[in-house]
Structure formats: structure tokens, C-alpha cells
Amino acid sequence: MLRWRLLSATLIITPLLVLIVADFHYHFGAPGIWLVPLALLVTAAAVHEMRYMFIGQNLHPSSWSVHAGAQIVVLTGFAPVLRDLIGSTVPEVLFSTHLNWPLLAVSLATALIFSAEMLRFRQPGQAVIHVALGILTVIYLAVPIIFLTALRLHHDNRWGMAALVSVIFVVKMSDAGAYFSGRHLGRRQLAPRISPKKTVAGLVGGLATAAVASLVFFQWISLVIVGSTREPTSMLGSLVYGLLIGSAGVVGDLSESLLKRDVQCKDSGTSLPGLGGILDVLDSLLFAAPIAYFCWVISLVGP
Secondary structure, eight states, X not given: OHHHHHHHHHXXXXXXXXXXXXXXXXXXXXXXXXXXXXXXXXXXXXXXXXXXXXXXXXXXXXHHHHHHHHHHHHHHTTHHHHHHHXXXXXXXXXXXXXXXXXXXXXXXXXXHHHHHHHHHOOSXXXXXXXXXXXXXXXXXXXXXXXXXXXXXXXXXXXHHHHHHHHHHHHHHXXXXXXXXHHHHHOOSEEETTTEEEEEHHHHHHHXXXXXXXXXXXXXXXXXXXXXXXSXXXXXXXXXXXXXXXXXXXXXXXXXXXXXXXXXXXXXXXSSBTTTBSXXXXXXXXXXXXXHHHHHHHTTSSOO
């Protein structure tokens, strides 16, 4: 199992690093441009896995409307990237507050999902459930991805890249810390009814790893990205950041476990041997991204 985990992790990390480096150095004046296709692909895969879990319980939210709604929401998060590409030919007011566009997109996605159920409605019974599941999918998956986009676009190219890498690095190091500490030290279960394999030792190990990883990132790694002349984030800020997004990652992980437990599905998919599906990898980031964005905006970390 560990061998497959490491292999799948390598297959994920390698292309991700290539895209990150390309987006950092060769973004054509529009930081984030290389991440657009990645975000759309990941969203499509995650939506597919959500529907796969629902179908196992004979629940069938409209495929086209949920996919379209999620893609629209994610795309609007990249509105500032479009502005940077086309320059001054579009009025600045259209992109002045880029998080307004995703809010509009969520409303449009909701309307699409309702419309799809109207078109196929034949008899009472499941329309409301399908609408609810479709909206849940869009909000649960697409909205957090917008915050990952917002982190990449934070402040400038260098700090934006540092913000994005920070949340991925800290959360995934926390996941690894939780896995190994829980595997070797875990005795007492954390949430036995939701995820029997998660332990209190795993929780403590994951949070400790998140704090250390955050400290390492902001004291050393971030300086490589933003320049060694910049003052590093305070040790206290680094530790608080790590604990906050590490905790959010735990909630995200348990939230996906709740979904899987309720629909009686072991993994969200089988595309990544040893890890499960895309959603099994993404789950902790989904709740950590908004918290990370908040920390950067209030300058707990960063400039």
C-alpha cells in the first residue's frame, strides 16, 4: 500500500511542479495562466467522482448542469488572469473585485441545476434531492478552488506563488504526518463512526507536522520564492498559520469521509492506486484554502 501511495504521489507531484515552475517563470504577464487547465481538469474529475458516489445510492443529479456549473464557477475565479492577458481593452470595473464574479457564477450554476431538473421532471420524489446534491457538489468543490486561485493572484507574482505553494506544502505535509503517526502510534480512534482508521495520535502528529512545515516554509522556502532580501514571516505567525490550515485540512478530510460513509463508498475513485481518487487527495485542501486565503489577506503571513 505504501509503495502505491508513493508512486501515485510522485505521479501527481511531478507534473504539478512543472506547471508551477512554468506559471512562475513563463506566465506571459498573466500569473495563473498555466493553472487554468489544471483547475478545470481537477474540477471535472472531482465532480465525476462525486456523482459516482451518489449513483451508488441510486441518486442521479444532472451530469451536464453540475459539470457546467462547477466549470463556470472555477473559470470566473481566473477573471483577473483574463484581465492581465487582454490588458486595457476591458474596463477595469469589470475585474475590480474578482471574487464578485464567482458569486454571480454560483447563482448561475444554481439556476442551471434547477433548469436541468425541470427539463427531466416526470413525477415527485427525487427532484429536490438532485437539486440539493448538485448545488452541494458545486459549492463543496468549485468554490474552494476559487480560493486556491485567489492565493495564486495574491499581491504579485512572487508572493502569489508563495501563497499557493504554502497551503499545498503545509496541508500535504500534515496529511503525511497524520498518516505515519497514526499508523505507528495510533491506538485511540478519533471518529470511529466516520473514519475508523483515523486516530488521536494521527491528529496530533498531523497538526505538529503542519506547524513545523509552516515554520520551515516561511523561514526558508518562501525566501527562495520571493527573494532572500524580504523579511521572513514571524515564527508565531508561521506556527499559527500551520495550525489553522492543518486543522482545516483535518475537517476537510473528515468531511469527505462523512460523505463516503453515508453513501457506503470506500474511496471516491480508483484513478490513483494507494490514494483512491482525485477527491481523496483534494479533500483536505478544500477547507484549508479559504482559511489560508484569510490568513494572507489579514497579513498573518506574507507581505
